[in-house]
Amino acid sequence: MAQTVAPPEAAERVPPLRRRQRQLPWPLNIYQTAVGKKYVMAVTGVGLLGFVIVHMIGNLHLYEGPSQINEYAEALRDLGGHLVPRTLILWVMRIGLIAMFGLHIHSAWSLKEISRRSSPKANWVSGNKRYPGGQDYVAVNFASRTMRWTGPIIGLYVLFHLADLTWGWWLGGDYIRGDVYHNVVESLSSIPVAIIYIVANVALSVHIYHGMWSAFQTLGVNNPRFNHLRRGLATVIAGAILVGNLSFPIMVQAGLVA
Amino acid sequence: MSAGSGGGSAGSGNGRSGNGHQVMLRLKLRIWRQAGPDEPGGFLDVDAEGIPADCSFLEMLDIVNERLITDDIEPITFAHDCREGICGTCGVMINGRPHGPEKATATCQLHMRKFRDGDEITIEPFRAASFPVVKDLMVDRRAFDRIIESGGFISAPTGTAPDANEIPVPKDVADFAMDAAACIGCGACVAACPNSAAQLFTAAKLGHLNVLPQGQPERWRRAEAMVETMESFFGSCTNHGECTEACPKEISLDFIAVLNRDYLKAKVKNRRLASQT
Ligand code: HEM
Ligand code: SF4
Numbered sequence: 001m002a003q004t005v006a007p008p009e010a011a012e013r014v015p016p017l018r019r020r021q022r023q024l025p026w027p028l029n030i031y032q033t034a035v036g037k038k039y040v041m042a043v044t045g046v047g048l049l050g051f052v053i054v055h056m057i058g059n060l061h062l063y064e065g066p067s068q069i070n071e072y073a074e075a076l077r078d079l080g081g082h083l084v085p086r087t088l089i090l091w092v093m094r095i096g097l098i099a100m101f102g103l104h105i106h107s108a109w110s111l112k113e114i115s116r117r118s119s120p121k122a123n124w125v126s127g128n129k130r131y132p133g134g135q136d137y138v139a140v141n142f143a144s145r146t147m148r149w150t151g152p153i154i155g156l157y158v159l160f161h162l163a164d165l166t167w168g169w170w171l172g173g174d175y176i177r178g179d180v181y182h183n184v185v186e187s188l189s190s191i192p193v194a195i196i197y198i199v200a201n202v203a204l205s206v207h208i209y210h211g212m213w214s215a216f217q218t219l220g221v222n223n224p225r226f227n228h229l230r231r232g233l234a235t236v237i238a239g240a241i242l243v244g245n246l247s248f249p250i251m252v253q254a255g256l257v258a
Numbered sequence: 259m260s261a262g263s264g265g266g267s268a269g270s271g272n273g274r275s276g277n278g279h280q281v282m283l284r285l286k287l288r289i290w291r292q293a294g295p296d297e298p299g300g301f302l303d304v305d306a307e308g309i310p311a312d313c314s315f316l317e318m319l320d321i322v323n324e325r326l327i328t329d330d331i332e333p334i335t336f337a338h339d340c341r342e343g344i345c346g347t348c349g350v351m352i353n354g355r356p357h358g359p360e361k362a363t364a365t366c367q368l369h370m371r372k373f374r375d376g377d378e379i380t381i382e383p384f385r386a387a388s389f390p391v392v393k394d395l396m397v398d399r400r401a402f403d404r405i406i407e408s409g410g411f412i413s414a415p416t417g418t419a420p421d422a423n424e425i426p427v428p429k430d431v432a433d434f435a436m437d438a439a440a441c442i443g444c445g446a447c448v449a450a451c452p453n454s455a456a457q458l459f460t461a462a463k464l465g466h467l468n469v470l471p472q473g474q475p476e477r478w479r480r481a482e483a484m485v486e487t488m489e490s491f492f493g494s495c496t497n498h499g500e501c502t503e504a505c506p507k508e509i510s511l512d513f514i515a516v517l518n519r520d521y522l523k524a525k526v527k528n529r530r531l532a533s534q535t
């Protein structure tokens with residue numbers, strides 16, 4: 001075995017920031033590394049993206065009127081029909097989503113910490129380094145620089161959204177279980193609530209604009225034949241999600257859905 | 259004062275002096291001074307007059323240093339070697355960009371004619387936790403050596419010289435490997451990265467061996483070892499793309515995608531079955 005030998009004190013003058021941990025059994029050892037965590041972030045991000053797209057398209061039933069959207073919501077609870085207990089499949093999907101959110105957030109947090117510790121004068125939230133003389137960025141964009149802000153905004157928004165329309169915390173007597181149409185209109189007709197939905201969904205689309213492009217790179221989906229399409233695809237999908245999701249609070253506020 | 263005023267090229271190429279006279283610049287420099295790795299640093303303001311437009315950025319620093327020496331001030335420490343863009347020793351932040359404003363140009367290849375008379379130029383060292391400042395503008399980049407070392411060896415027969423073209427390498431593959439091999443290890447990618455990630459450097463080093471037939475026997479072991487060594491020193495890539503823009507050799511982000519793919523494969527493969535260790 002050939003080995004590279006360096007004088008010990010010389011090798012340690014720049015010590016590693018992180019020592020290697022004891023390896024967990026496969027495949028957990030993949031998650032112990034930064035590139036492995038980044039894969040998990042990308043896979044769960046793409047999974048969540050799938051959910052966001054389906055959720056947005058499903059909500060378009062709102063425009064067909066109360067009976068259609070309520071029927072759609074009922075069909076979700078009744079997925080699998082008489083073959084499985086009611087809401088079982090919905091719960092399986094919900095648990096999958098919770099797991100994806102958990103992994104996505106944990107990997108995002110850990111990777112941010114790795115970057116923060118590797119960067120002098122790093123910003124505590126974004127983990128990004130700062131030059132005393134200032135840095136003149138060329139390639140970063142608003143979306144890529146704000147991933148670690150838009151992410152937590154989405155997380156808080158998801159909790160708000162569940163409390164609002166799944167648990168009906170503040171609609172109180174106005175919350176009618178199972179009457180999706182009524183609850184959505186009731187909630188979104190309040191101006192502060194509509195503003196929260198609009199801000200959060202802009203953050204979501206900004207997150208997806210960089211996230212989707214980034215996921216291609218992370219997953220190694222790179223081929224000169226289609227590389228030039230990746231940015232465009234991320235823009236179109238983020239744009240479609242933005243238009244779809246913003247339409248709900250705007251249409252309700254405009255009185256077009258009542 | 260003679261340093262840096264290589265008279266022969268005076269006036270050529272910049273279009274600013276038709277009559278053969280050297281164009282001279284007056285610059286306001288803000289240069290980072292730091293006595294040692296753990297000392298506090300700060301900017302030194304230098305009013306640099308009479309800087310020939312045809313000299314390189316490092317020659318400009320040479321001129322400034324000669325004047326500092328004349329004034330009994332300690333000269334500014336900066337790293338340099340080949341001064342022709344191939345060794346990767348030079349490299350400072352110039353107005354907030356690694357290697358300055360020109361694309362695909364190392365600090366030593368940057369000419370002062372790219373600046374205008376009266377410009378203010380801020381110069382500071384590359385920064386990352388694993389690039390500690392040695393002094394002033396010089397940083398210790400031995401963390402890169404650790405990454406290279408962990409790549410280890412390649413297996414190649416050592417007897418008599420092999421016949422040319424014994425191992426066929428398609429032209430496209432050779433070009434791709436060559437694009438990666440252009441990396442000079444300067445560290446601008448780490449300096450540019452808001453996360454201080456070394457993905458572009460490591461990807462270039464992995465890329466140039468991993469696509470060639472000669473690099474196959476140790477491919478997966480190398481990918482695993484180099485990525486994990488990289489991670490123990492540097493931050494986590496978020497695909498900003500700032501590194502490629504700063505890179506004097508324009509190493510492509512595509513290599514980072516290849517690194518990600520090879521690393522995951524290395525973690526999943528049964529290397530004995532693939533007869534690759
Ligand atoms: C439904 C909601 C979400 C979707 C669709 C989504 C999607 C994505 C995608 C596709 C990526 C790219 C992964 C990669 O770089 O390879 C990503 C990255 C990221 N996500 Fe999310 N995400 C969501 C929610 C969240 C939440 C709740 C958080 C944090 C609390 C978060 C924080 C992050 C961070 C910090 C990154 C890394 C950014 C980077 O690498 O530059 N995300 N997300
Ligand atoms: S990838 Fe480019 S910027 Fe990074 S070390 Fe190599 S030559 Fe320098």
Ligand code: FES
Pocket residue numbers: 338339340341342343344345346347348349364365366367442
């Ligand atoms: S001094 Fe060698 S690359 Fe600049």
